[in-house]
Amino acid sequence: MGGMVTVVTHPLVQHKLSVMRDVQTGVKEFRELAGELSLLLAYEAMRDLETVQETVQTPITQAQFPMLSGKKLALVAILRAGLIMTDAIVQLVPAAKVGHIGLYRDPQTLQPVAYYNKLPTDIAERRVFLTDPMLATGGSAVAAIERLKEAGATSIKLMCILAAPEGIAVIEREHPDVEIVVAAVDTHLNDHGYIVPGLGDAGDRIYGTK
Ligand code: URA
Numbered sequence: 001m002g003g004m005v006t007v008v009t010h011p012l013v014q015h016k017l018s019v020m021r022d023v024q025t026g027v028k029e030f031r032e033l034a035g036e037l038s039l040l041l042a043y044e045a046m047r048d049l050e051t052v053q054e055t056v057q058t059p060i061t062q063a064q065f066p067m068l069s070g071k072k073l074a075l076v077a078i079l080r081a082g083l084i085m086t087d088a089i090v091q092l093v094p095a096a097k098v099g100h101i102g103l104y105r106d107p108q109t110l111q112p113v114a115y116y117n118k119l120p121t122d123i124a125e126r127r128v129f130l131t132d133p134m135l136a137t138g139g140s141a142v143a144a145i146e147r148l149k150e151a152g153a154t155s156i157k158l159m160c161i162l163a164a165p166e167g168i169a170v171i172e173r174e175h176p177d178v179e180i181v182v183a184a185v186d187t188h189l190n191d192h193g194y195i196v197p198g199l200g201d202a203g204d205r206i207y208g209t210k
Contacts, residue, residue, distance in 0.1 A: 003176045005168055008044045008183050013037060017161065017183045021199045027208040034133065034161065034206060035088035037183060041159050042089045045129060045181040049073075071155065074099055074126040078144050079116065081203040085131035085159060099123065101144045112143035124152030133202040135163035135182065136193055138170030145175050157181060161202070164188060164195045 016033045019025055025033070050070030055062060073096035077086040086098050102116030120126060128148055132141055141158055148156055158171065160182045166189050171178055186195050194200070204210040 003172050004179045006044060006181045007185060008041055013040050013183050030205045031084060034084045037161055038085040038088040039092060041181055041183060042092055045157050045159050071125060071127045074120050074123055074128045076101060076128055076130045078132040078140055081133045081206055082131040084206050101147055103140050103143055112139050114147055117147055119151050127155045128153045130156055130158045133161040134195060135160040135167035136189055136195055138167035141171060142174050145178055162186060162195055162199060
């Protein structure tokens, strides 16, 4: 039994993603689109945030209106490409705390190792939105989710721009409690671990390192 996967099929999301896929799209536009897409994904990922009715004095009268309540939020970026997503989303939810997890692959074991792990101290009490633009093999996401759970997190959503079915299957198997919100699920991974048709290396395209 897998967890829940939400594919955000909204035309604005799909259009922006298609432009990001285009090899002709340069760093500036790619970065802007990644930020915009992240806001639209967050809108969907945060659809189930709780609200309570609170009294507000408008210029006309006093009445009850919904305000956010419930658990506070944490945005956690998987370095480095996840930064583009948390930097955008924090504009929508300025009260959220932001954590960072840096991972590298051990050349011997091929397992992801956390070289950096800085999370809000009260992460156990927060709803966590974990960001990584590309869910490929799922190795980094699984390692990051393990770090989050070790720190006490119990409510985690994984937000990605693009996923491979292989990566989704790994999350569903290892962490079926983690919901995935993604703009599209492509066909497969190639022999080099790239998503096909994909958009290339997201980190390199965001930071111009290629
Ligand atoms: N990471 C990327 O940036 N791109 C892929 O296609 C797969 C993993």
